[in-house]
Amino acid sequence: MTRHDTMSLVLFYSPFGRLNYSWRRPSSGIEDVMTLDYVARAAREAEAARFDAIFLADKLRRDGTDFIQIEPLTTLGALSAMTEHIGLVATVSTTFSEPYNVARMLSQIDFLSNGRAAVNIVTSTEGDENFSGSLPPKAERYRIAQDWLDAAIGLWDGWDPDAVRNDRAGNVWADTSKMHAADHVGPYFQVKGPLTVPRSPQGRPVIVQAGQSPEGMDYGARNAEIVFTAKNEFDKAVAFAAEMRARADGFGRDGSMLRILPGVVPIVGSTDAEAEEIAEEIAGLYELSDGIAYLSLLLLDVRLDDLDPDLPIPIDRLLTLEEAQQSPNLHASRYPNMYRIIVEDRPTLRELVKTRAKATGHQFLIGSASRIADKMEHWFRSEACDGFTVIPPYMPEGLTRICSELVPELQRRGLFRTEYPGTTLRDTIQGAARSRV
Numbered sequence: 188m189t190r191h192d193t194m195s196l197v198l199f200y201s202p203f204g205r206l207n208y209s210w211r212r213p214s215s216g217i218e219d220v221m222t223l224d225y226v227a228r229a230a231r232e233a234e235a236a237r238f239d240a241i242f243l244a245d246k247l248r249r250d251g252t253d254f255i256q257i258e259p260l261t262t263l264g265a266l267s268a269m270t271e272h273i274g275l276v277a278t279v280s281t282t283f284s285e286p287y288n289v290a291r292m293l294s295q296i297d298f299l300s301n302g303r304a305a306v307n308i309v310t311s312t313e314g315d316e317n318f319s320g321s322l323p324p325k326a327e328r329y330r331i332a333q334d335w336l337d338a339a340i341g342l343w344d345g346w347d348p349d350a351v352r353n354d355r356a357g358n359v360w361a362d363t364s365k366m367h368a369a370d371h372v373g374p375y376f377q378v379k380g381p382l383t384v385p386r387s388p389q390g391r392p393v394i395v396q397a398g399q400s401p402e403g404m405d406y407g408a409r410n411a412e413i414v415f416t417a418k419n420e421f422d423k424a425v426a427f428a429a430e431m432r433a434r435a436d437g438f439g440r441d442g443s444m445l446r447i448l449p450g451v452v453p454i455v456g457s458t459d460a461e462a463e464e465i466a467e468e469i470a471g472l473y474e475l476s477d478g479i480a481y482l483s484l485l486l487l488d489v490r491l492d493d494l495d496p497d498l499p500i501p502i503d504r505l506l507t508l509e510e511a512q513q514s515p516n517l518h519a520s521r522y523p524n525m526y527r528i529i530v531e532d533r534p535t536l537r538e539l540v541k542t543r544a545k546a547t548g549h550q551f552l553i554g555s556a557s558r559i560a561d562k563m564e565h566w567f568r569s570e571a572c573d574g575f576t577v578i579p580p581y582m583p584e585g586l587t588r589i590c591s592e593l594v595p596e597l598q599r600r601g602l603f604r605t606e607y608p609g610t611t612l613r614d615t616i617q618g619a620a621r622s623r624v
Contacts, residue, residue: 194567194603195446195574195616196594197276197413198233198241200226202257202582205452205549208473209581216583220255226262227269229586236590237604239615240274240305241266242395242415242576247280247314260292267300274303274612276395276413281335282311282328283318286371287378290339294387302388302611307395307415308332308406329402334373336394336410341369343391345381361385393612399427399521408434411445412616415576417521418449419550424571446616450549450576451563455588459554466553469581470541478540485525487514496537500529549578556596564602 202220203210210217219225230241243259259277266275275296279289289306297304310328315321323331350365369380396407397415407414408431418424432442454469456462475496483491487506494500506514511522528534552559566572579585597603608618 192601193618194563194597195239195413195448196236196597196603197274197415197448197574197576198229198238198586199450199576199578200229200241200243200257201578202226202255204581204585205578206469206473206580208477209469209585211472212469212581214584215581221257223265223269225583226257227266229583230266230270230273232586232590234270234273236594237607238273238577239574240276240303240612242276242307243278244307245278245280245309247283247311247317260289260296263304264292264296264299267296267303270300270303272303272607272610272615274305274393274615275300276305276307276393278307278309280309280311280314281332282323283314284335286335286338286376287342287380287382290342291382291384293392294343294382294384297387297389297392298384302613304387304389305393305395305413305612307397308336308410309397310403325400326402329406331375332406333409334375337373338369338371338376338378340391341371342378342380342382343386345369346386348386348390351385389611389613393616400519404431404434407431408440408442408445409438412613413446413448416447416449417524417549418571419524420527421566421569421571424449424566425569428571428573444617446573448574448576449566449572450578452549452551452578452580453559453589453593454551454553454580454585455556455559455593456553457555457592459558462553462555466580473540475537475540479536482536482539485521487511487519487522491536494536496540497535499533500536500539502530505529549576551580556592559593560596560600560602563597564600567602 201207202225209215216225233241243257243262245259246256263275263277277293277296293304293306310332311322313322345367347365351361352359354360366381369378371378371380393413394411395413395415396403396411398404398407399416414431416427418427428447431445431447435442435445454462454466456465479491479496483489489504489506491500505526506522508523508526511519511526529539550562552562563575567574577589579589594603598605608614
């Protein structure tokens, strides 16, 4: 396979940006965040910059750390008509959804977008109070997720590529001999099929996964084409990427084809000093009490409100890494990142609140486009990653500066495409994939 030396960049879309308290800025556009025009502007801006895809996360309950959570499938269905090239990634919980309904909706989005649909498959760690049933244990949630995906794949593969004939003279729209029941009978789902829609342009949507636990890594290595991750240490990112590829090879796949995209939160300025000023201005909008409450959540509900904010957090206040690994908390897989920052860097509680807590384990880069590109280039060329999940720190100007200053710098270095290589999302990610010897 030919070696390609270009990154993948996926936009993690949030109407408030990663620093969600930045909504208090006068130009945040807070009044319009639920309108189609607002999200479409972001998608088109990312598309003009040649991003691989726009990614919509999801939550199934409001936990106080996010103001709103946009529903992905309906939003991306609308965006399919307002964009031409950018991929559309919807997050779906396999814990609280049925494979038939979701497989059909994703196929429809793939049709509407001419082959740009993707699904980020997650297992829920919360939200069971909004559904009929209790939350299964973690290991079982991944077994459910595998059964869910096996059923969905059976449905997506139920129509042969040439099943639709459009034979007007012979009165045959589709050859029923080329339509196959999934007949999936698994431990959690029983699905007959086939789907009510034919095979979509990509056949199946691109499969995306985000998870750093051993179970999550196995699931991604077995199934995913794109892997999102939260890694802010270079050596650990290199090790994670190597392990993911080895695990994929162990499942009989080509691990070199995985697109591993750690999160990065770039505050871009025309100079390093301007970027620092922007970061300080936004940090000044964050109420300390809100930040401490959020940091407590990230640290698996440790009490922090009785501490001096101008001193480091006492290490004996934290869960050990072994204790955290056993926690069912949503943030348990990212806890080691925060634990390392607190133990090794020893920032004050106030410093954590102002910046690093909101990065939630992702790289938080502040500087000129050139300075940030230096860091991204180092990670990419050293095979710590295949690109990045780009998380604008504030909206909408934060995204604009990424697209108008950082992306052109990456393009000037030959690190990122200037045109899309094909028509589907799979064309895009495979066009950027690199073989490894």
